[in-house]
Amino acid sequence: MATFTYDGRAVAYRKADTVLTALLRAGERPSAGGCLCFGGDCPHCVATVDGISYVRTCQVLASDTTEVSPHPPTGYPPLTAGGEGSVSAQHEFCDVVVIGQGRSGRAAAAAAADDGHTVFSVDAAAGEEAVGIYPGPLAVVRTRTGMRLIECDRVVVATGTAEEHPVVPGNDLAGIYTLRAAEHLAGAGVDLGTIVVIGETDGSLGEHVVEGELRRINGVGTVSSVDVARPDGSKTEHECTSLVVATGRHPRDALVRMAGVDPVEVVGSAAAPARLPPAPTAGLLCPCAAAEVADIESVWERGFREIDLIKRSTLAGTGTCQGSVCLPHLRSFVAARVGPVPDPFTARPVTRQLTMAEAAAGEELAPFRRTSLDPVHRELGATMDRFGGWWRPWNYGNHLDEYAAVRERVSLGDVSTLGKMVVSGPDATAFLERLYPCHVADLAPGQSRYALLLDERGYVFDDGLICRESEDRYTLTFTSGGASFAEMWVRDWAEGWAMDVRIQDRTMAMGAINVTGPRSTELLAAAGFREPLGYMRHTKATVAGVPCQVFRLSFTGEASYELHHPADRSVELWYALAERGESFGVAPHGLQALFGLRLEKGHVIVGMDTDFDSTPRRIAHDWAVKMDKPEFIGRTSLERTASLPLDRVLAGFTMDGPAPMEGEVMYLDGQLVGYTTSTFASPKVGTVLLGWLDVIDGSLPTSVLIDGRTATRARPPFYDPSGARTRA
């Protein structure tokens, strides 16, 4: 005899048995009570199956490996992700999805196919459960092998009917079945004992049919008798061990009720008008939410007199059956009090409890990009972290060693993540003049300029370089994290202003290596680049055999060259520079060192030091804005706010001791007056930081308390204020 495990015990099952059938045959029951339907419409047979809670055992075939345990009598069962690994998803595209493969469903599928439509049929008998219809329409189907996500033009719902569950006192006892359930169990050889049937039946169960209205179900734990009101007004009590309820059927319409405005057609008995049961007066109305009729009456008396309000206030209808059991009774309850029958409430996906793995099927985490040098960094032992949508080296073991390499020798940094864009066309100069707050037209080919990007309110949202290549062609750079938005920004304005320009994003095609440090010029010479290149100039050249666009600039405060090159040659270029730089003591540097180096120079990182409403004036970058230009994005706002007093600024500070946390608050006389944005304990200039500082009574405080220590306001740059090293 084949067996599966239930609550640690072996339970015999027969071929084609569901778990519930086998349990009932063995005298077991996965839940305390309630009417069983065997249609998957109610929550009365849920249990934990193979580690997954809330599984409807009437829908699961028993097997030797099946392990079932009842939910705890109080509280909730543990929720698991749903097995090891992920659940697969398959995407389907068709004209028509037909849900349900009964007679009307098969007919609808055949008719659609005859009309030349592609059809996807969902067959519950094959283990396929449609669990939701989403806008699109998109039908989501759970199968035995994974999830199916089916996009279509039209959904046909042929899901038939669900049987009415009784709502009377005692309806939470065991031993109550719908007619279909009883017929199924009798056919499976399950002994139901003495059966009383309320409603219409063909007598095949060998039952005692009672005419009248069910009023109460009596028993302790399980049914022992039922009270019935006869049509003549008399009341009778009938002893039984099983109660079969055959009082009516209702459209199985949860999927239809969640479809909203999507094109959904209902066919067969699912389209039949619902005949409502008598208004309930007592008993458990919604088994999913454990809402009693008394709960419904209570909220009704408090003024919740629309069906959606009752749903929200009692949670009736919010379980995974989405009203399959309770909705007919709830509508009847309302109709009995106000007259008209209310429309059914909207159903929400999903109509079955899904595991996290099933819900996540087909979903992927947003990826973080990797530069071509990513394997090199990992090989060098870098600690990698995510910044601005990219994996980047945070450090290679000791950020202060990396700092020293930059300040004293020469260092390589991977800046491939920077946004890179080419703008070309007759209107290129005019376009960039309107886009940026700095001058553009006066740049000569080969010159570069630092530039802010402002929005219409004059707030800084990105920065980078404008590099003029020729009369009508420029290369622009943007921050790593802001590049995608900046690209949209540039394209939108070009289109909006109808500028005659061409725009090509080069971010992923081009790698970039920053060669920085007092010996950077020597290293480049060793790599074959001997052309004198002034500060904020750029040129095209071959470096170590790799074609590059060489930009002279500096973010670290030392002489620096950015080598933009084809991304497929990044590794080759990196190793060539590393090899040629050995005699200069070359070493790589990560972001941790870079953040400190640039902080010593007072360079702002947009998005880290700036806030959503940072104007150039607030971050002391007025110099990057040329108000003598007649037009640029943000100019009107800056003009209007120029006369307003400053309320806060991004200020520099020095202090003794270790660097405080970034985000640490600043106090003055016990009042909070600001917070830090960047901090660094510099080996050369001591602890320095940037932070937002409130203007107090028209002036900036000269010192504040941070982390209990005094920090003194100081004007950046903290290192090489003359810029001699940068321009060396």
Next chain:
Amino acid sequence: MLEKLAAVRITALPEALDVVDTGDLIGLRLSADELLQLGEEPPAVDDPHAIVEHDVAMLLHRMDEQEARALMRIHAAWPPPPPGIVGQGSLAGLPVKVWLDGPDSFILVPRPYEADYRERVMS
């Protein structure tokens, strides 16, 4: 396997791109003003301001059409493109371009997503 792809990315006036002759090389019209030609030799473009750049941003995953369709069925929430039209969208959460042409079908993967593509699609 993922192969290096030598290509030329051309940004130009739409009407100029409409008449670009890529000869035997495949030209993927990525947008009204952008064409990605597979192959290193740049085609003639009737736009003096066109941006014509060698492009190594993409890696090439060759396969036959059935394999491409099977991958899309599992990883893409959008229908396969018709032959001769480049499909652009998310595959396993990664931005790709899909070209279906019988045994010469392929998927283009942006270089920065190579590792994720190998893990999510090829493993």
